[in-house]
Amino acid sequence: MAHNHWENCIAHFDAQVDVFAGEYFGRTDVHCLLVAAAGFDPRSLGIATILAGHLGERLKGLFIREERGTPDAGLVAAADQNAVLLRSLVPGCEIATVDIFGNDNAPIAGARTASVIRGHSIAAETTDIVLDMTALSIGVAFPAARLLLDYCESCGIAFHIMIASNPELDDAIASEPGDRPIAVRGFAGTDQSDAKLEIARIWVPQLAKGRTRALTDIGRSIRGTYKICPVVPFPARDPRRADALIAEYEAQLVDEWQVDPRDLVYVSESNPLDCYRTLSILTKRYSDAVEQVFVPSIILSPVGSRVMAAGALMAAIEHDLPVQYIETVRYDFDPAKPAVAATPDMRVHLLLSGPAYSELGDASAAPAGAAFKAETVRDKPA
Numbered sequence: 001m002a003h004n005h006w007e008n009c010i011a012h013f014d015a016q017v018d019v020f021a022g023e024y025f026g027r028t029d030v031h032c033l034l035v036a037a038a039g040f041d042p043r044s045l046g047i048a049t050i051l052a053g054h055l056g057e058r059l060k061g062l063f064i065r066e067e068r069g070t071p072d073a074g075l076v077a078a079a080d081q082n083a084v085l086l087r088s089l090v091p092g093c094e095i096a097t098v099d100i101f102g103n104d105n106a107p108i109a110g111a112r113t114a115s116v117i118r119g120h121s122i123a124a125e126t127t128d129i130v131l132d133m134t135a136l137s138i139g140v141a142f143p144a145a146r147l148l149l150d151y152c153e154s155c156g157i158a159f160h161i162m163i164a165s166n167p168e169l170d171d172a173i174a175s176e177p178g179d180r181p182i183a184v185r186g187f188a189g190t191d192q193s194d195a196k197l198e199i200a201r202i203w204v205p206q207l208a209k210g211r212t213r214a215l216t217d218i219g220r221s222i223r224g225t226y227k228i229c230p231v232v233p234f235p236a237r238d239p240r241r242a243d244a245l246i247a248e249y250e251a252q253l254v255d256e257w258q259v260d261p262r263d264l265v266y267v268s269e270s271n272p273l274d275c276y277r278t279l280s281i282l283t284k285r286y287s288d289a290v291e292q293v294f295v296p297s298i299i300l301s302p303v304g305s306r307v308m309a310a311g312a313l314m315a316a317i318e319h320d321l322p323v324q325y326i327e328t329v330r331y332d333f334d335p336a337k338p339a340v341a342a343t344p345d346m347r348v349h350l351l352l353s354g355p356a357y358s359e360l361g362d363a364s365a366a367p368a369g370a371a372f373k374a375e376t377v378r379d380k381p382a
Contacts, residue, residue: 003314006273007280010351013271017348017349020349022054030055031127032051032127033128034130034132035062036061039082039135040075040079040331040333041135043135044082044134046134046345046347047130048089052090061086061093061094062120063094065079066109067098069329071331072331098112098140101178105180109327113139127158128160129152131148132164133306137327137328139327141313142184143184143185143186145317156358158353158356163307165305165348167233167236167241172337173333174332177217179326180326182325183325197293200297202229202298202299203228203229203324204230204299204301206231206308207246207249208245209244215252219256219257221324228263229263229264230264230265231267237346265279272314275310275312276312276314278311279300279315283319298321299324300322303325
């Protein structure tokens, strides 16, 4: 299904999210299912707290607890505490365990996520489904988003994505990548095995602090790359963040990937629609440029900010782009670090489908009512 309305998707940021939540989810005819993480991340409670405050008993929950390797005992304790708090916010919620790796250490997160979502009974009175991508890994969030979006579109109910983003906290969470780059379940892209022309691949990795090994391994798994276009955050809350990432990845950018500086892709750290639009333009222009000469193939690898990843998700769904990813074996995080405690979260809300668009047709994103006041898409000050 085409999603022409995503070009002007209804979106809210920071304080606007709170206003929207009160005006929309505070209505007594709204019944919502929240799908989110139940892990150690301190942001896991943010979106659930907002929704529970307005919906009360009209809020149901499906919380996914990702299990991988032998986690740090402190992180397990933090996840247990978050699970208790989520149960108190959303009484009667389901907390489902999703194994990220199988017995042979093969990544199985996508298949297990699909099984959990398909096995969950969605109440008949549900009018809205919210996917909170804040603390879900890409290997879980992307398959969940595609399944839930398909379900909502087939039933004519609203599908939202919400995120509590904190780039400084993201930087403070260290991760150890696995050793098997894979296509995210449901995001293998168009089958080009029968292509008569040569395939010209562009790889679009999202640079993130501490992810050099993961992106290096992903890059080596993609054969015959014509061009590499790394994504960096700009504008950003820290105006030097892009510079710091370019310095961290200097060896990869210069020696291994041989990136032309003109091929760097700059997208907003706080607005997922900027990433979506930029990748959509790249996809369309590249397809036009190589038409009848090469078969174009653009491969995405979002590994950092969930806000930027949400834009990549939309582009991957809209243009059927493959997403290459590598799962994380374990995390390391100290919530007591001053830099983490001192920075506030940036909240994002996107309405991807629902009755708000139906009266105006798929080609328009104008709101169907006052509660759906759409934010004009523009970058916020970093």
